[in-house]
Amino acid sequence: xxxxxxxxxxxxxxxxxxxxxxxxxxxxxxxxxxxxxxxxxxxxxxxxxxxxxxxxxxxxxxxxxxxxxxxxxxxxxxxxxxxxxxxxxxxxxxxxxxxxxxxxxxxxxxxxxxxxxxxxxxxxxxxxxxxxxxxxxxxxxxxxxxxxxxxxxxxxxxxxxxxxxxxxxxxxxxxxxxxxxxxxxxxxxxxxxxxxxxxxxxxxxxxxxxxxxxxxxxxxx
Amino acid sequence: xxxxxxxxxxxxxxxxxxxxxxxxxxxxxxxxxxxxxxxxxxxxxxxxxxxxxxxxxxxxxxxxxxxxxxxxxxxxxxxxxxxxxxxxxxxxxxxxxxxxxxxxxxxxxxxxxxxxxxxxxxxxxxxxxxxxxxxxxxxxxxxxxxxxxxxxxxxxxxxxxxxxxxxxxxxxxxxx
Numbered sequence: 001x002x003x004x005x006x007x008x009x010x011x012x013x014x015x016x017x018x019x020x021x022x023x024x025x026x027x028x029x030x031x032x033x034x035x036x037x038x039x040x041x042x043x044x045x046x047x048x049x050x051x052x053x054x055x056x057x058x059x060x061x062x063x064x065x066x067x068x069x070x071x072x073x074x075x076x077x078x079x080x081x082x083x084x085x086x087x088x089x090x091x092x093x094x095x096x097x098x099x100x101x102x103x104x105x106x107x108x109x110x111x112x113x114x115x116x117x118x119x120x121x122x123x124x125x126x127x128x129x130x131x132x133x134x135x136x137x138x139x140x141x142x143x144x145x146x147x148x149x150x151x152x153x154x155x156x157x158x159x160x161x162x163x164x165x166x167x168x169x170x171x172x173x174x175x176x177x178x179x180x181x182x183x184x185x186x187x188x189x190x191x192x193x194x195x196x197x198x199x200x201x202x203x204x205x206x207x208x209x210x211x212x213x214x215x216x217x218x219x220x221x
Numbered sequence: 222x223x224x225x226x227x228x229x230x231x232x233x234x235x236x237x238x239x240x241x242x243x244x245x246x247x248x249x250x251x252x253x254x255x256x257x258x259x260x261x262x263x264x265x266x267x268x269x270x271x272x273x274x275x276x277x278x279x280x281x282x283x284x285x286x287x288x289x290x291x292x293x294x295x296x297x298x299x300x301x302x303x304x305x306x307x308x309x310x311x312x313x314x315x316x317x318x319x320x321x322x323x324x325x326x327x328x329x330x331x332x333x334x335x336x337x338x339x340x341x342x343x344x345x346x347x348x349x350x351x352x353x354x355x356x357x358x359x360x361x362x363x364x365x366x367x368x369x370x371x372x373x374x375x376x377x378x379x380x381x382x383x384x385x386x387x388x389x390x391x392x393x394x395x396x397x
Contacts, residue, residue, distance in 0.1 A: 056280045059382050088319055091331050091338075094239045094311020095246050095284035102312035103319045114316055122308060125281020126288050130300050132275050133292035140271065144393065150358045151366065151392020152274040155385045157357060158370025159277070160247065160350045165375050167343045179340040186341050190251045191348025194259065197252035198241050204341050205243070212337040 041108045042076065044116040050074065051101050051120030062097045062121070076108060098122065178211045227295045228302045230261070235287055235306040242311070244342025246283035250349035253290065254356070263294045266356035273353055278385055284308065362397050 042050070054065040063086070070076050077085070085107070089099035098121060105117030139145055171179055186204055189195045234256055242249040250273070257263045264272070272293075276286040284307055291303025322331075357363065370384050391397050 055282065058282070059280050059380075062282055085319070087331065087335070088322065089315055091335050092311060092315050092318060093242050094315070095242065095282055095308060097282045098284065098308045099312050099315035102316050106316050107319070111316070114312075118308070118312055121282065122285075122304065125279065125285055126300070126304050128279055128281070129276070129285050129288040130292060130297060132279060133289050133300060136271065136275065136289070137292070140268075147392040147395060147397070148389045149271045149274050149392065150363065151388040151390070151397045152278060152385050153270045153353070153357045153388075154363050154366040154392075154397060155370045155388025156274050156277040157350055157353045158367040158388075159374050159381050159384060160346065160353065161367070161371040162374035163247075164343060164347045164350055165371070167339075167346070171340060171343065183340040183344040183347075186344030187347045187351075190345060191351040194251070194255055194352075196255065197238070197249070197345075201241055201243065201341070205337070208337040208341055209334055212333050216333065216336075 041113075042074065044109060044112055047105050047109060047113055047116040048120035051105075051117045052124045055121045055125050063100075066097065066100065070104065077104070176215055178215070179208075182208050182211065228298055231291050231294055231299055231303045232306040234261075235291075235303050236310050239307045239311045240314075242307075243338050244345055246286070247349055248342050248345035249284075250286075251345065251352050253286065254352050257290050257293075258356075263290065268293065270353055270357045274385075278382075278389075358397065360397070366391060366397050 050069055051066075054062055054069050057065045067079075067082060071079050071082050085103055086096070086100060089096045089103055092099055098118065101117040101121040102114040104114075106114030109116070140149075168183070171183065182204060186200060189200045190197060238249060238252055238256070241252070254269055258266055258269050269290075272286050272289040275289060276283070279285070285304065287303040287307045288300045292300040295302070354367065357367075366388060370388065373379065374381060374384060388397070
């Protein structure tokens, strides 16, 4: 689990009410090219390799590399199509970039394309992770490795705190306190009281959707 | 889940968890910790934070900490089962929804729901940070390092990988 910078950017964008209305079209403005209809849809092997490449390059966030490869390098989709598809994947539960690989692949080459992209994204890093897991099982108790991992853990937690702080800023700047209360409520119930995620979300999601809907209507009126 | 094979426990646990993973992998860390450390005792606190650190440092999607949890439970088959259970159900869901809903912008509801999930995701990620910090080393030097990285990453655009490597180096030098 790396520093989720993509998520941070996306969520920041979405925290603005105008996200759907204008941000997507303005985001697509610097990329005026039409989808390259002359280019044949990529083969399954090409899809697999492209997603494997993005995944292995993705130390600082796979999404950045996915956008670069799909929109700019291969021109498989326009920036608009990319944004729409990503918005859909972000709205659904589960690891977004994984959802994205399946949806992208299947839009280009049907379900087989989806599976090829999904496998390309996951297979190489999963193999790496298994090698690391085996190494950890053998050497995890070595004193020197313990110290190194302790240092990396501290840095990783620091990075996560930084992401949370950056994401929180736009929320705190807005005038309505309800989203902040919801955020604190989730933090306390899950982080401090350690209640199960499902139980918390089954209450928090309907409440938050209701609050958001109400606030938007108030703004519109 | 008593009496069931560990592979099946992994599949049912992570398959269910993925459906509630709003806000992605970092937001699911508290639930992973609760299940793997507190409920099932698959890992110790230390092993869990180590897994988080290793997953941060390796390439690939954020979610692959489940590969390490799965391996700790049931070796290679466990690693594969946990990874697929966490990734495949929601990917298939996304596939079907994308076929139904070709143009999500036409309805206002996806926008409302997305905006509604933002504060919840942030709350969950803050909970992740708290739980990981409580499970990690709690020396003064460790707290100082965590704070410094948080500050540096907040005010600069430095590649996070460098900060992770710096943390590892400080650990290696025996400072943390």
